[in-house]
Amino acid sequence: MKETRSLLNSLVACGVALAMVATLAAQTVNQGTAKVVRLKGGARYKTGSTDWQPLKVGDLLKPGTIIQTAAKSRVDLAVGDSSAPIARPVPSQTLTYQPRAEQNMVRIWENTLLGIDKLTFTETGADVVTETQLDLKAGHIFGITKKTSAASKYEVKIPNGVAGIRGCVWDTSAEGVIKVFEGSVVLAYVGPNGTVVTQVIMGLQEFDARTGVLTPLPDLDKTAMDVLVTEVPTGIHPPIVPIAPNNSLNFISPH
Numbered sequence: 001m002k003e004t005r006s007l008l009n010s011l012v013a014c015g016v017a018l019a020m021v022a023t024l025a026a027q028t029v030n031q032g033t034a035k036v037v038r039l040k041g042g043a044r045y046k047t048g049s050t051d052w053q054p055l056k057v058g059d060l061l062k063p064g065t066i067i068q069t070a071a072k073s074r075v076d077l078a079v080g081d082s083s084a085p086i087a088r089p090v091p092s093q094t095l096t097y098q099p100r101a102e103q104n105m106v107r108i109w110e111n112t113l114l115g116i117d118k119l120t121f122t123e124t125g126a127d128v129v130t131e132t133q134l135d136l137k138a139g140h141i142f143g144i145t146k147k148t149s150a151a152s153k154y155e156v157k158i159p160n161g162v163a164g165i166r167g168c169v170w171d172t173s174a175e176g177v178i179k180v181f182e183g184s185v186v187l188a189y190v191g192p193n194g195t196v197v198t199q200v201i202m203g204l205q206e207f208d209a210r211t212g213v214l215t216p217l218p219d220l221d222k223t224a225m226d227v228l229v230t231e232v233p234t235g236i237h238p239p240i241v242p243i244a245p246n247n248s249l250n251f252i253s254p255h
Contacts, residue, residue: 041073
């Protein structure tokens with residue numbers, strides 16, 4: 001009797017395992033790209049052993065690409081979304097409704113070297129699982145990361161560690177200074193004694209891995225990041241079509 005029960009349990013376990021394998025096999029891992037939606041100044045990129053190429057608005061960058069910005073330059077990327085519209089100026093006198101960006105956005109500041117290591121998305125049926133990994137080799141970046149499924153990952157590597165980001169507004173330097181305006185970041189880095197240290201940085205906090213000190217986000221940074229939340233996504237949305245023949249109405253309240 002015990003042998004029969006054991007055999008049945010083994011068969012059930014095998015059946016479950018086979019079902020899981022079949023489900024995973026049916027899920028295709030797709031490669032994403034990052035799209036250059038805005039560029040000020042000069043920047044270049046390269047993939048693998050290829051020569052450096054000038055970066056242009058509209059370029060689609062695949063994993064394995066390294067981006068370098070010049071002095072007094074910056075680049076805005078829609079990460080993982082090749083269909084993102086190119087940024088268009090929004091005249092200040094034009095009344096339009098600009099919703100918050102649906103894309104994962106990254107602003108690459110001047111004198112920065114950033115690698116795109118991984119951009120994948122998998123349709124699971126009930127959700128989309130994404131995996132993003134950026135490599136900040138030098139310089140400074142700002143990001144707006146939309147909320148994703150629990151199984152998704154968004155990581156930024158720095159020379160001394162890696163930051164895991166969950167649906168937030170954040171800023172990091174290659175030196176390990178992490179600023180969070182909204183959401184949270186978990187930084188794992190190598191401490192002074194050579195051991196791995198983990199630090200959680202919540203909204204309105206700043207952490208410096210060089211000193212190991214966690215502090216409230218300075219007011220100047222709060223103001224600057226609040227401005228960037230609006231500035232970086234502005235203009236990448238499809239143009240709003242007026243609903244009146246004479247173009248007199250081009251704003252619809254979301255309420």
